[in-house]
Amino acid sequence: MGEPKISVVIHTYNSERFLARVLNSVREFDEILICDMYSEDATLSIAQEFGARVVMHERLRFADPARNFAIQAATHDWVLVVDSDELITAPLREYLYQHLQKPDPEEGIRIPRHNYLMGRFMHGEYPDPILRFFRKDRTVWPPYVHRQPEVDGRVIALPPSRHDCAIVHLINPSVQSWVTKANVYTDLEIPKRADQSFPWWKMLFGPWYRFFKAYVLKGGFRDGRAGYVHARLAYIYKFLTIAKIWESRLSPEDMDPVLRDEK
Numbered sequence: 118m119g120e121p122k123i124s125v126v127i128h129t130y131n132s133e134r135f136l137a138r139v140l141n142s143v144r145e146f147d148e149i150l151i152c153d154m155y156s157e158d159a160t161l162s163i164a165q166e167f168g169a170r171v172v173m174h175e176r177l178r179f180a181d182p183a184r185n186f187a188i189q190a191a192t193h194d195w196v197l198v199v200d201s202d203e204l205i206t207a208p209l210r211e212y213l214y215q216h217l218q219k220p221d222p223e224e225g226i227r228i229p230r231h232n233y234l235m236g237r238f239m240h241g242e243y244p245d246p247i248l249r250f251f252r253k254d255r256t257v258w259p260p261y262v263h264r265q266p267e268v269d270g271r272v273i274a275l276p277p278s279r280h281d282c283a284i285v286h287l288i289n290p291s292v293q294s295w296v297t298k299a300n301v302y303t304d305l306e307i308p309k310r311a312d313q314s315f316p317w318w319k320m321l322f323g324p325w326y327r328f329f330k331a332y333v334l335k336g337g338f339r340d341g342r343a344g345y346v347h348a349r350l351a352y353i354y355k356f357l358t359i360a361k362i363w364e365s366r367l368s369p370e371d372m373d374p375v376l377r378d379e380k
Contacts, residue, residue: 121217122147124191124253125199128180130154132201133163135287140167142204146197152187154180160201179305184258184266191253198249198266203230204285212275212282213250224270225251229277230284234295234347241330241337241347244277247284262305295350303357307365310358320359328352 125143129136129151140163143149149169153160154176164171172190174183180200188196195217199205209228216222229244248265251272258266275282290298331337332348340347 121195122193123195123197123213123217124148124150124193125197125205126150126152126187126191127169127199127201128152128154128183128187129156129160129164129201130176130180131156131158131160133159135202136160136163137167138287139199139201139204140164140169142206143197143199143210145210148192150187150191152180152183152190154183178301179262181258181262181264182260184260188253188256188258194253196251196253196256199284200286202286202288204287206281206283206285208279209275209282209284212279223273224255225266225268225272227272227274228282228284229275229279230286231280232286233289234350235343236289237340237343239337239344239347240339241332241335241344241351243335244283246274246277248272249284261309262302264309292346292350299350299354299357303354303361306358307362310362313362315359315362320356320363323359324352324355327355 123146125146125148127139127143127149130153133156140149144167149164149167151161151164151169151171152174153164153171154174161171170192172187174186177183184198188198195213197205197213213226216226225248227246227248228250229246232239232242232245248268251266251268252270255269256266257269258264328348328351331351332344337344337348
């Protein structure tokens with residue numbers, strides 16, 4: 118049967134900023150597959166320079182609905198999904214290939230990720246374990262924002278102590294860009310959480326717990342001002358999500374003060 122091989126799948130849309138660095142970090146895998154949403158910058162020419170195979174998908178607001186399409190287009194049985202602003206380290210590549218040498222390797226691996234804000238590594242967001250490595254024929258990716266793939270099989274976690282194996286998230290967002298993106302993503306949280314209940318206590322305690330977890334439990338206080346800002350942004354994201362869900366469940370009469378008063 119030969120040695121098991123790995124396909125790297127990367128979604129792109131106007132991703133020229135980091136793409137060359139990303140592709141250079143994965144060049145020693147067996148296949149690089151770009152799933153592009155009709156970029157208008159140099160994305161495709163950069164992909165061509167690195168010999169990546171390209172498939173096209175209609176342009177969407179976010180990548181998740183196209184994940185299954187891209188994953189199934191991969192040539193090999195094992196897939197590593199990488200965003201167009203993420204680097205894969207050499208120790209992580211070695212770890213994944215060693216995993217495939219097991220007599221019966223687990224079907225999925227959660228990988229830690231390094232995130233940054235205001236130029237600082239965010240302890241308050243580590244290890245941020247993401248399920249990005251799996252067997253193609255045992256995996257389905259739900260078409261909702263911030264959802265991880267569903268693997269039919271055993272999933273293990275790469276130890277957070279292996280910082281050398283963590284995915285490096287190159288994006289170092291400004292507060293302004295974070296707020297803009299959060300406004301879009303919290304809109305997309307609404308259909309994903311359609312069946313969930315959000316009573317008052319979740320609004321009162323949910324955002325505060327997000328702050329406490331990021332700033333205290335995970336040690337964001339060690340990151341100075343950036344750590345405090347990050348924890349507050351985590352609070353805001355949760356608050357906006359619940360507020361928008363509450364608003365989405367109001368009737369037209371509830372939204373119209375005249376009609377409401379006539380009840």
